[in-house]
Amino acid sequence: MAQYNFENELASVLKMDAPITKGPMMRWQRKLNESNTCNNSMNCSMNKSLGMNASINTSTTAKTPKKSLNKSLNSKGSKTPKTPKGLGDRFIPNRSSTQFDLSHYKVMNTDTENAQDETMSPSKRDFQKGMSDNLHGDALNAKIMSYQTKAPPAPEGYQNNLKVLYSQNKTPGSCRKAVRHIPQVPERILDAPEILDDYYLNLLDWSVNNHLAVCLGGNIYLWNATSGNIQQLLSMENQEDYVSSVSWIKEGNYLAVGTSSSEVQLWDVENQKRIRSMTGHVARVGSLSWNSYVLSSGSRSGNIHHHDVRVPQHHIATLSGHTQEVCGLSWSPDGKYLASGGNDNMLNIWPAIIGSQDNSNNTPLYTFSQHQAxxxxxxxxxxxxxxxxxxxxxxxxxxxxxxxxxxxxxxxxxxxxxxxxxxxxxxxxxxxxxxxxxxxxxxxxxxxxxxxxxxxxxxxxxxxxxxxxxxxxxxxxxxxxxxxxxxxxxxxDPQKKKEQKSSTKGTSSSLMRGGIR
The missing domain is CATH 2.130.10.10 (YVTN repeat-like/Quinoprotein amine dehydrogenase)
Incomplete structure (x- = not known):
């Protein structure tokens, strides 16, 4: 009996040094098992061999389990697998945007459709497809995965250097026409004291000689845009009278002036002299327009007069198409039509019938009443x-x-x-x-x-x-x-300006050659 007792005691002592077969695994073993997934039989067998070697080495060494594991692997000629950091905090992607039901439906529906298409008639196949679309919507073309959060926007001022390489436009960026720059601030600001706040007057006009005529109360000032000089052309004799309209002739040497005293004046700008005064209106003249040598004037009475400034009897026609003040007057560039707008909300188009004293033929060609003011x-x-x-x-x-x-x-x-x-x-x-x-x-x-x-x-x-x-x-x-x-x-455009300069140079040189000959 004593012999058996000794053997039992010796077995119990040795059992304390043996590896623990029951109970939870050690932490490093859990990490190792998590890092090596059993995707194929080779990885699974490797994990098993690693677990066996690790359990054997734990009973024979006092060093860290990692070093003993490396020794056992090196003895077999295998490489030492390194455990990545942070395997315990494994990242799990957000799968809330993944539609598993939709993916299952696609797989099952594709198989069933392929099997049914062989035995189903075309009409029944169309019927089944229509029913499927009504019940499930366009499920077969829907995306299984979608991005819930969009990419963050680029910081302010960021420029992509590869923008030209990855441009989706039809024309490359180097060939794209630049957008025209329009200054948002005025180039110059001029004072205009005592300019009348009257909607029905026309107090500004610019001549071909670069002279700007401005009416300020009872005075007219000329501003030379080339030199910047300002000169006073006229001043009304009566303080109660004021200038109501101005208009330059096409050549820019004469200025027509309409006044509040129902008078139309013609001024020679170069000599600063009034050439003539033309009467006939019964109210102020608020609009003027030139057609060659014929001056048309619109009055507050609603009448439009044509004046031939070459002859002593200047009045050649009267147009009566408005019931209130004529505030807009403009001849077409070809001189065929006169447009007149009035305070009666009417727009009239008149033909160029000039030189006839018979006013019965002077009727509007068109009358438009679409404007409400x-x-x-x-x-x-x-x-x-x-x-x-x-x-x-x-x-x-x-x-x-x-x-x-x-x-x-x-x-x-x-x-x-x-x-x-x-x-x-x-x-x-x-x-x-x-x-x-x-x-x-x-x-x-x-x-x-x-x-x-x-x-x-x-x-x-x-x-x-x-x-x-x-x-x-x-x-x-x-x-x-x-x-x-x-x-x-x-x-x-600067490029167009260069082309125009080159064309004018070519014309001048050809003229000079013709003169030399």
């Missing part, structure tokens, strides 16, 4: 003489386009503000409009889409008058805030 802003298109643009007052706020050949309305755009004046650009297919209540701004429009190109702000009161420089690049605006602002909004 006074029609002051009138402008003929320079590249299409039959196209007319007109603008209405506060109750209308529309810019309307008319085809005079057919007498039809082409388009109408609501500007949300009182339209006081319109000018067409000579360089671009654009027009600029001056507005009063309530925005007091200038708007540049692209024609014919009528998309707004730019807004020019700065005036603190309604912009009543506009005029364009002879080169067509600068627009001057006169407002009730007693300021004139010059905007260089139609600058010529």
């Amino acid at each position: 006074a029609v002051k802003a009138l402008a003929w298109c320079p590249w299409q003489p039959s196209l007319l643009a007109s603008g209405g007052g506060t109750a209308d706020r529309h810019i309307r386009f008319w085809n005079i050949n057919s007498g039809s309305s082409l388009n109408a755009i609501d500007t949300k503000s009182q339209v006081c004046s319109i000018l067409w650009s000579k360089e671009y297919k654009e027009l600029i409009s001056g507005h009063g209540f309530a925005q007091n701004q200038l708007c540049i429009w692209k024609y014919p889409t009528m998309t707004k190109v730019a807004e020019l702000t700065g005036h603190t009161a309604r912009i009543l008058h506009m005029a364009m420089s002879p080169d067509g690049t600068t627009v001057v605006s006169g407002a009730a805030d007693e300021t004139l602002r010059l905007w260089k909004c139609f600058g010529v």
Whole structure:
């Protein structure tokens, strides 16, 4: 018995040094098992051998389990697997946007459809497809996975250097035409004290000689835009009278002046001398327009007079088509039509019947009544003489386009503000409009889409008058805030300017060669 007791005690002692077969695994063993996934039989067998070697080495060494494990692996000629850091904090992706039901439906539906298509008739197949679309929607074309969070935006001012390489536009960035720069601030600001705040007057005009005529109360001042000199042309004798309209002749050497005393004057600017005074109106003359040697004047009485300035009997015709003041008057570029707008909300188109004293034939060719307010802003298109643009007052706020050949309305755009004046650009297919209540701004429009190109702000009161420089690049605006602002909004493209200079040089050189011969 003593022998058996000794053997039992010896077995119990040895059992204390043996590896623990029951109970939880050690922490390093758990990490190792997590890092090595059993994707194939080779990995599984490797994990088993690693676990066996590790359990054997734990009973024979006092060093760390990691080093004993490395020794056992090196003895077999295998590489030592390194345990990555942070395996215990394994990242689990967000699968809330993954539609497992939809993916299962796609797999099952594809198999069933393939099996049924072989035995099903075409009509029944279409019926089944329609029922599936009604019940499940477009499930077969839906995405199983989707991104719930969008990529963060790029920081402000960031520029991608590879933008040209990965451009999706049809034309590369190097060939894309640069957008025209329009200055948002005026090039120059001039004071205009005592300019009348009257919507129905026309107190601003720019000549081909680069002289700007400005009416300030009972005075007219001429500003030389080339030299910057200012001179006073006239001053009304009666303090109660004032200048109500001005208009330059095409050659720029004579200035027509309409007054509140129903008189039309003609001035020689170079000699600063009044050539003649033409009477006939019974109320103030608020609008003027030239057609060669014929001057047309619109009065507050609603009548329009034609004056032939070459002959002593200047009055040659009277047009009676308005019941209230004529505030807008403009001849077409080809001299065939006269457009007149009045405070009676009417727009009339008159044919060029001049030289006849018979007023019965002087009836409007067209009468348009679409405007709901006074029609002051009138402008003929320079590249299409039959196209007319007109603008209405506060109750209308529309810019309307008319085809005079057919007498039809082409388009109408609501500007949300009182339209006081319109000018067409000579360089671009654009027009600029001056507005009063309530925005007091200038708007540049692209024609014919009528998309707004730019807004020019700065005036603190309604912009009543506009005029364009002879080169067509600068627009001057006169407002009730007693300021004139010059905007260089139609600058010529530098490349086109070079081409024009080269063409003019070629013409001058050929003329010189002809003279030498």
